Amino acid sequence: MQQVSIKDIARAANVSHPTVSRALSHSPLVKGETAERIRQIAASMGYRPSAIARSLATKKTRTIGVVVTSIADPFIADVVSGIEETANDHGYSVFLANSNANPDREVKVVHSFHERRVDGIIVTASRVGALYVPLLSGLKVPIVLINNQHPDEPDEFIYSVMIDNIKASTQVMKHLIGLGHRRIAYIGDQAGFQSDTERFAGYRQALAFAGYPFLPELVVHGDGKPEGGRQAMEKLLALPMHPTAVFCYNDMSALGALRALYRHGIKVPDDISLVGFDDLSIASYTSPLLTTVSQPKQQMGRMAMETMLKLLSGVDTKANIKVEGELIIRESTAPPKA
Amino acid sequence: MQQVSIKDIARAANVSHPTVSRALSHSPLVKGETAERIRQIAASMGYRPSAIARSLATKKTRTIGVVVTSIADPFIADVVSGIEETANDHGYSVFLANSNANPDREVKVVHSFHERRVDGIIVTASRVGALYVPLLSGLKVPIVLINNQHPDEPDEFIYSVMIDNIKASTQVMKHLIGLGHRRIAYIGDQAGFQSDTERFAGYRQALAFAGYPFLPELVVHGDGKPEGGRQAMEKLLALPMHPTAVFCYNDMSALGALRALYRHGIKVPDDISLVGFDDLSIASYTSPLLTTVSQPKQQMGRMAMETMLKLLSGVDTKANIKVEGELIIRESTAPPKA
DNA sequence: CAATCTTTTGAACACGTGTGCATCCTCTTC
DNA sequence: GAAGAGGATGCACACGTGTTCAAAAGATTG
Numbered sequence: 001m002q003q004v005s006i007k008d009i010a011r012a013a014n015v016s017h018p019t020v021s022r023a024l025s026h027s028p029l030v031k032g033e034t035a036e037r038i039r040q041i042a043a044s045m046g047y048r049p050s051a052i053a054r055s056l057a058t059k060k061t062r063t064i065g066v067v068v069t070s071i072a073d074p075f076i077a078d079v080v081s082g083i084e085e086t087a088n089d090h091g092y093s094v095f096l097a098n099s100n101a102n103p104d105r106e107v108k109v110v111h112s113f114h115e116r117r118v119d120g121i122i123v124t125a126s127r128v129g130a131l132y133v134p135l136l137s138g139l140k141v142p143i144v145l146i147n148n149q150h151p152d153e154p155d156e157f158i159y160s161v162m163i164d165n166i167k168a169s170t171q172v173m174k175h176l177i178g179l180g181h182r183r184i185a186y187i188g189d190q191a192g193f194q195s196d197t198e199r200f201a202g203y204r205q206a207l208a209f210a211g212y213p214f215l216p217e218l219v220v221h222g223d224g225k226p227e228g229g230r231q232a233m234e235k236l237l238a239l240p241m242h243p244t245a246v247f248c249y250n251d252m253s254a255l256g257a258l259r260a261l262y263r264h265g266i267k268v269p270d271d272i273s274l275v276g277f278d279d280l281s282i283a284s285y286t287s288p289l290l291t292t293v294s295q296p297k298q299q300m301g302r303m304a305m306e307t308m309l310k311l312l313s314g315v316d317t318k319a320n321i322k323v324e325g326e327l328i329i330r331e332s333t334a335p336p337k338a
Numbered sequence: 339m340q341q342v343s344i345k346d347i348a349r350a351a352n353v354s355h356p357t358v359s360r361a362l363s364h365s366p367l368v369k370g371e372t373a374e375r376i377r378q379i380a381a382s383m384g385y386r387p388s389a390i391a392r393s394l395a396t397k398k399t400r401t402i403g404v405v406v407t408s409i410a411d412p413f414i415a416d417v418v419s420g421i422e423e424t425a426n427d428h429g430y431s432v433f434l435a436n437s438n439a440n441p442d443r444e445v446k447v448v449h450s451f452h453e454r455r456v457d458g459i460i461v462t463a464s465r466v467g468a469l470y471v472p473l474l475s476g477l478k479v480p481i482v483l484i485n486n487q488h489p490d491e492p493d494e495f496i497y498s499v500m501i502d503n504i505k506a507s508t509q510v511m512k513h514l515i516g517l518g519h520r521r522i523a524y525i526g527d528q529a530g531f532q533s534d535t536e537r538f539a540g541y542r543q544a545l546a547f548a549g550y551p552f553l554p555e556l557v558v559h560g561d562g563k564p565e566g567g568r569q570a571m572e573k574l575l576a577l578p579m580h581p582t583a584v585f586c587y588n589d590m591s592a593l594g595a596l597r598a599l600y601r602h603g604i605k606v607p608d609d610i611s612l613v614g615f616d617d618l619s620i621a622s623y624t625s626p627l628l629t630t631v632s633q634p635k636q637q638m639g640r641m642a643m644e645t646m647l648k649l650l651s652g653v654d655t656k657a658n659i660k661v662e663g664e665l666i667i668r669e670s671t672a673p674p675k676a
Numbered sequence: 677c678a679a680t681c682t683t684t685t686g687a688a689c690a691c692g693t694g695t696g697c698a699t700c701c702t703c704t705t706c
Numbered sequence: 707g708a709a710g711a712g713g714a715t716g717c718a719c720a721c722g723t724g725t726t727c728a729a730a731a732g733a734t735t736g
Binding site for chain 2: 003048049050051052053055056061066070071072073074077078080081084085088093094095096097098105108109111112114115116117226255256258259262281282284285286287298
């Protein structure tokens, strides 16, 4: 268990420990010849510098905290994968913490990150509580939000990477309207989630633009997961007049909706068209294949981490990065029945 | 950015910093009255102890490293979720690292964990390279493997949590054989993965037990992901005589297989029965619903972390924990056509 | 009241690394 | 050959916490 330290190396090389420190960091202050000798001794002793001690001395931990609502959410897992990859490539390590959308846990996580002295924090949560952001920004550490812009006044520490929800959602609607649909339903997430609000806004805008009426009974709310999507679809199917197309807040909801339709013997897309959002990998393995909006999930994670790296190195960068979604037309959408 | 330290508190409370240290850790050595006063001052100053400095002094980081092949794999994400939850509950933080099954990255990750002086390492990888384990155990830190037993001689530092693959796979086969199937195919993962080898062993054992012949042409290999499953199923469908049932190494493979069957207009389960493994959440949202083996994924993560906690506190514990899978019969299996 | 014991506190050091400054050595230059 | 310049190295300290040991203060006993 006893690790070799630079002092051990210093003793073995017959020099002082600062010289070892400098040799290992390739400082020009130490003679090339002895530096090389020291490096060889260090390697032969299997030396690994202590990031702990280094952090204490330099006040940088090369560590970032990543808070997610749940890593079991496939969308989030993809984003985190992009974050981790980029972080690792630049010598950073990531602390992962699930909040489970539980306020107590959120507070606990922030304290934990604070005590560990992370250099920055990336948040991927469907909802960022009003109380949460002040708590985070109290750490005086750069923060990057993914798919959640900071609601209040611009804060010098808070940055974001998000998809252009309104644009993407408008595209979805144009596609459905272009196919001839008029009675288009929207299955949303729980109220108060920014991405839901924006996608819904795109839905309404497109309806208005096409001159179609907005029918409140065609808007129902799920929970962003299959079960909620299934229940929401059941409500729609209980209506005296079914919609001819359904736009779901995300693929998970669409999955549940698909299930409900299947049980009722309603054919997709013959009887009802269905659209999701996210392009999870499952979307290309449902029957029928799901028409959806592709978000560059891993890339968004990478961009968030790259933004973080810029912030940490003092390079200035765009505060709010918007990426575009891409409509992926598969098999779950078709013209309505005549 | 300048954090408050115990010295700042000491100055404010007019005591020495060791007294503050003791007061905050509720040491009986300091007078209750002054301890209370110090704690109040600390709270009012928003003090958060530096885990860095504490780690340096105590030589424990209360940190564990988690290596996964890819966090984007839904099975792994569930396991990690269980690990993280338990870790967090006990004041531990987790470093997450993806290896992408890339040897270079694996080495890099181990070095990174070493330098960060993690207290322990949990590995969730479908494959643990022969070279990898010695590298890991070189850190002299407890290691817990999930669904991957250490192949070589027992190592005092290496523990594992895994599902009883042979038993589960035998159950699957009994189910299929009980339905009347004889031509049962197996879609495996890439060669050399322990869980694949074991599930395949169960497949053969059950065939032998039933007195049915083992037909090598009915065994094909995918990659554990949908695309590999699809291709494997295509190979099976190219055979002069189709199998009547297909047992897939995991749900992801089954998803791809399902897709291939759908494209060929082959009905599941009417024409061919299909079984997966893992019970990913999607398995209950495919059409038809997938018959599969449920692994207690989150619980396995929790058990791995609990084992780790015991190892770290010196409590001795079982070296190899086996959990049981549960056959979940849904809609994708039925008797073969007469 | 003195001596002893107990409680409470502070001084000093350790953990492993990085860095400003002083020192020593070597080489150059007049 | 002496003075100065410059390169190489070591000393001392800092980072924030925990811990051992000694000292001081207070309590107890004869």
